[in-house]
Amino acid sequence: METSLNNTPLADVHVALGAKMVGFGGWNMPLQYESILAEWEYNRKTVSLFDCSHMGEFMIKGDAVACGLDRIVVQTIVDMPVNTCRYGAMLNENGGVIDDLIVYRKGPEDWMVVVNAANIEKDAAHFRAHLNANARFEDASFKTAKLDLQGPRSRDVLKVLVPGIEQLTYYAFGQFQIAGTPCLISRTGYTGELGYEIYCPWEKCKEIWQNILDNDTVKPTGLGVRDVLRVEMCYSLYGHELDETISPLEAGLDKFIDGNKDFIGRKAVSARPPQRTIGCFTSTSRKSPRAGNKIFDAAGNDIGVVTSGTFSPALQAGIGIGFMSRHSKEAGGQVFFGDEKNKAAAIVAKRPFYKNGSLKA
Amino acid sequence: MEIEENFLYTKEHEWVSIEDNIATMGISDYAQEALGDVTYVELPEEETEVEQFEQFVSVESVKAASDIFAPMGGKVIEVNRKLEDTPGLINKDCYGKGWIAKIDVRDMDESTNLMSAEEYRNFLESLH
Numbered sequence: 001m002e003t004s005l006n007n008t009p010l011a012d013v014h015v016a017l018g019a020k021m022v023g024f025g026g027w028n029m030p031l032q033y034e035s036i037l038a039e040w041e042y043n044r045k046t047v048s049l050f051d052c053s054h055m056g057e058f059m060i061k062g063d064a065v066a067c068g069l070d071r072i073v074v075q076t077i078v079d080m081p082v083n084t085c086r087y088g089a090m091l092n093e094n095g096g097v098i099d100d101l102i103v104y105r106k107g108p109e110d111w112m113v114v115v116n117a118a119n120i121e122k123d124a125a126h127f128r129a130h131l132n133a134n135a136r137f138e139d140a141s142f143k144t145a146k147l148d149l150q151g152p153r154s155r156d157v158l159k160v161l162v163p164g165i166e167q168l169t170y171y172a173f174g175q176f177q178i179a180g181t182p183c184l185i186s187r188t189g190y191t192g193e194l195g196y197e198i199y200c201p202w203e204k205c206k207e208i209w210q211n212i213l214d215n216d217t218v219k220p221t222g223l224g225v226r227d228v229l230r231v232e233m234c235y236s237l238y239g240h241e242l243d244e245t246i247s248p249l250e251a252g253l254d255k256f257i258d259g260n261k262d263f264i265g266r267k268a269v270s271a272r273p274p275q276r277t278i279g280c281f282t283s284t285s286r287k288s289p290r291a292g293n294k295i296f297d298a299a300g301n302d303i304g305v306v307t308s309g310t311f312s313p314a315l316q317a318g319i320g321i322g323f324m325s326r327h328s329k330e331a332g333g334q335v336f337f338g339d340e341k342n343k344a345a346a347i348v349a350k351r352p353f354y355k356n357g358s359l360k361a
Numbered sequence: 362m363e364i365e366e367n368f369l370y371t372k373e374h375e376w377v378s379i380e381d382n383i384a385t386m387g388i389s390d391y392a393q394e395a396l397g398d399v400t401y402v403e404l405p406e407e408e409t410e411v412e413q414f415e416q417f418v419s420v421e422s423v424k425a426a427s428d429i430f431a432p433m434g435g436k437v438i439e440v441n442r443k444l445e446d447t448p449g450l451i452n453k454d455c456y457g458k459g460w461i462a463k464i465d466v467r468d469m470d471e472s473t474n475l476m477s478a479e480e481y482r483n484f485l486e487s488l489h
Contacts, residue, residue: 035398036397224424228423286400288423288426
């Protein structure tokens with residue numbers, strides 16, 4: 001194992017629980033506890049707990065526009081009610097995606113920005129470079145742990161520990177306590193199921209993890225199934241569907257972009273009409289597409305590349321996300337994935353693959 | 362880690378059991394454990410001629426695809442069609458119901474290139 005990997009506060013707990021550990025985004029993380037298929041089943045039908053303490057949290061204080069935050073992120077933030085959060089991204093001057101992120105409005109001039117683990121350093125540097133002198137910025141990533149409780153039973157479990165949590169609506173959050181420890185809890189997630197993200201102090205994380213797992217309904221779950229769940233929902237993963245060379249319009253982020261404000265990268269994005277578009281497709285067999293596979297049209301022409309692929313337990317078939325030329329994205333259309341020698345048939349699908357999630361329950 | 366005593370093994374973690382010139386093969390317990398849930402097996406056509414250690418099967422788990430190599434050269438005479446619908450048999454019973462293919466062996470001397478159960482056990486220990 002690489003010695004340079006960071007550990008979350010729960011690394012030894014995962015090992016003690018029998019998890020298979022793996023390096024992810026510079027972090028030593030649990031891949032699976034039991035098996036990916038068993039953990040998938042449990043998440044979609046019951047409730048699972050994920051350690052997501054590797055993700056980054058930045059605390060920013062200042063007026064949205066005056067401090068520069070509004071110009072850094074592509075989504076609208078000035079009209080956000082306090083205690084709500086909003087998904088979006090930040091771009092470089094060339095219009096490529098530096099990271100996708102969620103902005104939390106904790107107070108009129110009090111913000112938390114949640115970013116991807118692998119990007120913490122470069123994102124922090126970008127904020128420091130582009131926030132104005134009147135902004136206060138703190139990278140709180142190594143003080144803030146995050147636990148995701150996801151699944152149709154998550155509310156039933158959490159309401160026992162956190163009175164009032166039932167009132168939280170989708171993409172809203174609040175300040176609560178678990179076993180006397182202050183936690184910020186939002187009704188958000190990355191699985192397509194009803195769920196919560198719980199931000200707590202690093203040193204209290206073990207205690208809160210245990211408090212939640214004391215409920216026998218909850219099982220710990222690894223990052224392996226998290227990736228399957230997010231591909232079934234067609235959620236983007238940085239480094240796959242998003243990176244600094246990919247235009248947010250090609251990646252399908254247009255609906256999160258505020259066209260009425262100025263933001264870094266805006267000119268470059270407008271100047272570069274999308275050449276390709278993100279799409280998804282379902283294998284006609286159990287054979288799964290894999291990132292890096294080529295995509296071909298029915299005539300055998302190379303029309304794109306797979307960015308994420310997995311077996312979908314929900315569909316009992318392989319599923320893939322990828323960039324395709326713009327004319328080839330009609331749902332129901334025939335495509336192939338693989339390489340020149342070995343092609344497997346697939347059908348262009350409508351997102352998401354998994355349509356029965358409890359997300360908005 | 363379970364190792365079937367009377368089988369022979371490859372460094373790529375295939376097992377083989379040879380009886381009357383017919384080699385029945387599959388992947389070892391170590392391999393199925395490392396792969397995780399098997400979701401798809403791309404089986405070879407029957408009658409295909411394969412060389413020893415030639416890739417002839419692909420086994421997919423949720424997150425990855427792995428090449429499987431022929432432990433003995435010869436003609437593929439039968440494949441386990443049950444794996445088409447229930448590839449998880451490889452996880453449940455890798456040395457039994459999860460067998461993958463039967464090969465009519467061309468040259469029995471090739472078995473000297475394989476490991477005994479004892480040698481395979483030592484080989485696995487050397488990996489850690």
